[in-house]
Amino acid sequence: SIPICSGREPWRRNGIFPAGLWWREAARRISGVEAAKILLKNKTYVFFILSCLLYHIANKSTGCFISNYVVNIGGDSGGLGALMFFSAIMEFPSMMVMGRIVRRYPLGGLHLFALSGVVLKNFFFLIASSMPLLVVGRLAEGMSYGAYVYIFVEFICRNTPKQLNVTALSLGTAMTSALGGIIGNYAAGLILDLWGLAPLSLSA
Numbered sequence: 001s002i003p004i005c006s007g008r009e010p011w012r013r014n015g016i017f018p019a020g021l022w023w024r025e026a027a028r029r030i031s032g033v034e035a036a037k038i039l040l041k042n043k044t045y046v047f048f049i050l051s052c053l054l055y056h057i058a059n060k061s062t063g064c065f066i067s068n069y070v071v072n073i074g075g076d077s078g079g080l081g082a083l084m085f086f087s088a089i090m091e092f093p094s095m096m097v098m099g100r101i102v103r104r105y106p107l108g109g110l111h112l113f114a115l116s117g118v119v120l121k122n123f124f125f126l127i128a129s130s131m132p133l134l135v136v137g138r139l140a141e142g143m144s145y146g147a148y149v150y151i152f153v154e155f156i157c158r159n160t161p162k163q164l165n166v167t168a169l170s171l172g173t174a175m176t177s178a179l180g181g182i183i184g185n186y187a188a189g190l191i192l193d194l195w196g197l198a199p200l201s202l203s204a
Helices: 032-040 043-063 066-072 077-101 107-127 131-159 162-194 197-203
Strands: 002-004 028-030
Touching (some): 032 162, 043 066, 043 107, 043 131, 066 077, 066 131, 066 197, 077 131, 107 197, 131 162
Antiparallel strands (some): 002 028
8 A cells, every 4th residue: 555645634733743653643545446546547647558558569569570570581590689689779878868858858749759669660670671671670669668668757757646656657567568568469479370571560
């Protein structure tokens, strides 16, 4: 349960707690279920989580089958390792840049920028006929994901009650990364079996 304090209790005056009372006695507690209900009534939070869910579905649907893209252009395990490397090295610089500009620009616009990265990645995966195009796609994904992670935390902390920030982040992660991975991988497998790589890239 999460302690919250309304600040209007009769025993609290001028922000000072009387002797003998401690936080757990001075605070009203809210259960995890009640916290979830409060968050689900927050439309800004709900729409943000929905957009992040779609981001993860699109990103993980192609990311899970990246080896298929490598094989499709005649690549090998070395090429697959290189793609993983290029994506990873872009995430940290992207997070660093976001940390510097997140206070200067609207979070909504930065969020759209992060989401556009996965669209760009899937576009290059769609037209890929050689390893350099796959590399460009993975670089776009790395930049996108690094920015996304920073914005995800910042946006939720700004738009949910401070006492519920941790709960909002935990619930948001479960509803986006975890659920998005399940849906994305399952749907991608079906599309790949039925129609192939190009329709998978287009759908993502």
